[in-house]
Amino acid sequence: MNWLQKSTVYALLLFLATIYSLPLLVMLSGSLKSPAEIQASPNQLIPDGWHWENYAEAITAMPFWRYLSNTLVLCVGSVLGTVISCSMAAYAFARLKWWGRDWLFAVLIGTMLLPWHVTMIPRFLLLREVGLYNTLGALILPTFLGDAFSIFLLRQFFRTIPEEVSEAARIDGLSEWGIYWRIIMPMSVPALITVGLFQFVAAWNDFSGPLLFLSNQDKFPLAYGLEQFVSSYSDQTHLLLAAATLFTLPIVLLFFFAQKTFLKGIATTGLKD
Amino acid sequence: MVGLLALFVYPFLVSLYWSFCEYDLINPPRVVGLANYQQLASEFASGTGIAKALWNTGYYALISVPLSIVLGVSLASLLSCDIRGQSIFRTLFYLPSVIPVVAASILWMWLLNPTDGLVNSILGSLGLWKPQWFASPNELVSANAFASSAWANNATPIGSKDALILMSLWGMGNFMVIYLAAIGDIPKSLYEAARIDGAGPLRRFWNVTLPLLTPVIFFNLVMGLIQSVQAFTQIYIVSEGRGAPADSTLMLSLQLFLSAFQHLDMGYASAVAWLLFAILGVSTWLLFRTSRRWVYEGVR
Amino acid sequence: MPANPSMRSFLTITLALLLGTGLVTAQQWLSRGNHQVPTDREEVVFWHFWGGADRVIVEDVAQRFNESQAKYFVRPVAMPGNNLDLKFFLSVTGGDPPDLLNIDDPVIADWGHRGAILPLDEVASPEEVARLEAWLFPAARRLVTYEGQLYGVPNGLDIRALYYNQTMLDRYGLSPPRTIADLDHIAETIAPPGKSQPYDCHGYLPDSRRIWAWGPVFGGQFYDADQQKVTLTNPGIEVALAWMVSYRDRYGAAEIARFRHGDQSLPGKTFPLFADRYAVVMDGQWRVRDIRAFQKSQQEKGEPVTQFGVIPLPSPPDGKQNAGWVNGNNFVIPRGAKCPSGAWAFMQFWCGFDGHEAEAAETSVAGGWIPVSQQVVDQPAFQKFLNAEPMFRTFINLAGSDQQYPVPVIPGAPYFNNRVKSLAEQAMSSAAKPDLKQMLEEAQTQIQTHIDRARSQE
Structure with missing residues (x-):
């Protein structure tokens, strides 16, 4: 590219990036303002004084550490669940031939099309029967049973692995399980990481799950706790913004450091099928 | 596999059964045949209830999805130019999509405050129109918007759904990273070949990048459609939980929620859900059918 | 050359599993030390929507009630946000409703009509209910009456008036x-x-x-x-x-x-x-x-x-x-409550019916709430508050008006x-x-x- 093209690209990017980050900057700067300042000059980006105590106050106004530890349990558990179960299901859909496979796959994709508000009551009753009501298990266990989106992604990826690989392994005397565990899984690490990250972010942000299944405050994860915080402190914008920033920051860091792998994972997750 | 069936297929079937029932969540369901669907049909015929919801949902989905594709692809191709600071830009564009919806909605209601929100302050200082955003039931994409009277006296035809679309565009980062990854995966040799043929950057984008992106665009189109039609939380928050102002944000998902949990009419709500399902199913199927004409399947 | 890839992924998964177990244990440890219900008392689970500063007042009322008698133990559960009704339906469908609910949406008739909440006749004697009816402000009575029956008691009224900037x-x-x-x-x-x-x-x-x-x-x-x-x-x-x-x-x-x-x-x-x-x-x-x-x-x-x-x-x-236009926060008792009598006792305590007027006056002052009966308004504690805050008197007068409609x-x-x-x-x-x-x-x-x-x- 010549310098003219290059500077056009930079100018465009800078312009768009400013627009995209402005709301976030407003959130950040608002979280550091005093309540009086937020009301007086909501649009001034640099606060007059840096009110770090807003963060301390937000953390103490809710059982923050409890929420955070719940969220972490949830994230780790559900990432594990998704990676294990979806890879197995995807393997079955992608590499094994069995009666009704394509039909069942269509149904699976179909389940994505139905809004959760109607499916939640039967789901709720089902998990309640199993005795998981008001436990984090109610949110983690289902991920061990797979979800349509991740299965779809992984299936697409597995299908890009040449069939000869499996053939060679079969000749070497590996069982179907062996092929899955020893051959396919190690080849799919970037794709698994992608699915894992998607699930991590989803679990981090999940709001409807806790809403349905948890009723004890000391089991709430951050996303749900945040919503409750928002409704109880709706007149204290500085605290709301501080809480929202606290909530977002870990995901920002996670993405920032994992983006290389993440992008590689998506790229190789044969979406081009 | 059995668990999968239990968790997905069972609720799926139960909701289908409910759509033929009268069910208030308190007393056991009672079969009433097609009554709920008849109700839908009569509302549709009279242009109330479901008809409004369909219009609002269609307006939102059909505008926000294509726009987010255009924006996502453009951003991704800009980002894939050989530039410094790519990872920072990437993060900035991706970030908004991981902000929890609750927080994002509140933030945007604040930013789009017609009187002294950040957006209107900026527009005002540039001497531009200051739309009412969430305060108005207007629609930018309408015949009315061409009338000069729509823009006179500080008025604009921009309203709540347009604000929601703006919000959705802000949060399209997760789609953008998919494009970005796909562009990164395009063999460099193709660009080299194009360059040797004398193609400029725009031509290269048009003839190499875009065709090779079509499979991903197609995937995002389907996922985006599903997501936008099912969008609920942000709509619930900005609409005071009732589709305000003047039912302009009463979308299918909100209609469904209100009928299930406020009007205690789970049967009707399930019928709405299955209508939604049918619409999504048919459009996905149509997309798949037409995809053969424009989705590129070469190379591999 | 590092360990072979399958070995590595195996290690990763093991590590993650260990981490997960560790966190679950930590979580168990963290969630210990919950609210203890004294063994000789019946527990009354009370769901409400108050958060922030109001929540503290609610918890204080519950505590005062628990200290005032030895039969029941009220456990308030705060559920701020817009999802109280949703949670309620789930608890009903699951067969495990709370004993008492306070909600500010117009749900009395719908829920009463479908039998999800108890008419007060089922928890109190006809004589008590009749006295309660006469005791309440007309606006408060309208809020909770469906087809001639009381389905709850408001603990406070929301009334609108016109504020002006004199300056x-x-x-x-x-x-x-x-x-x-x-x-x-x-x-x-x-x-x-x-x-x-x-x-x-x-x-x-x-x-x-x-x-x-x-x-x-x-x-x-x-x-x-x-x-x-x-x-x-x-x-x-x-x-x-x-x-x-x-x-x-x-x-x-x-x-x-x-x-x-x-x-x-x-x-x-x-x-x-x-x-x-x-x-x-x-x-x-x-x-x-x-x-x-x-x-x-x-x-x-x-x-x-x-x-x-x-x-x-x-x-x-x-x-x-x-x-x-009047609105209110209504106490209702879900059908299927395990301890409806305790719920009824707590409702009376909070609203001030049958001898609890003085207590209720204190609560209303603390929360800045409009009492639901003239008898509570007449209490010295509340009169003192009104004298100190004349603006509030406008609202109290409106509460007694019979032209306030929900x-x-x-x-x-x-x-x-x-x-x-x-x-x-x-x-x-x-x-x-x-x-x-x-x-x-x-x-x-x-x-x-x-x-x-x-x-x-x-």
């Missing part, structure tokens, strides 16, 4: 409005119609949602309980709506939308009356506290202190005095409520001059269909 009115040589004509005069003096620039301040702008308050003020009724008919087309409602829409004609729909939206209860927004944005605003009793806090902060900063006042909604010549307590009420609001919104935001008669007729038919359908379902 600002003085600046224009105006006095507080006594009639609708006064109010229009204030509006036109402070914001003369026909200005092309956006206005910085307004005398008054009607909020479309408050058609529920202005209807009764203009002598209108939304519903005829005897005939079970929606009566949107009755003259009072139409005149009220026409009056509200006259502000649209005066300033334009866009200006009203712009200006009004600027002061809805968005985060970071103060009471719009403080910023000199309006001279007159309709709002609820909780603003009294805000006004005092604002004046105090002015004093501390050494600024001149702005004077405020509050009056009942002014009426047109043939309208109703002291009329308006959204009709009938099945289908939530739809009724929303449809009427959206009707007024449509009228006020329409670009062309709206045909009110036709809009009212249309909405009336739709609401009637909806409530007939809701009533027919059981």
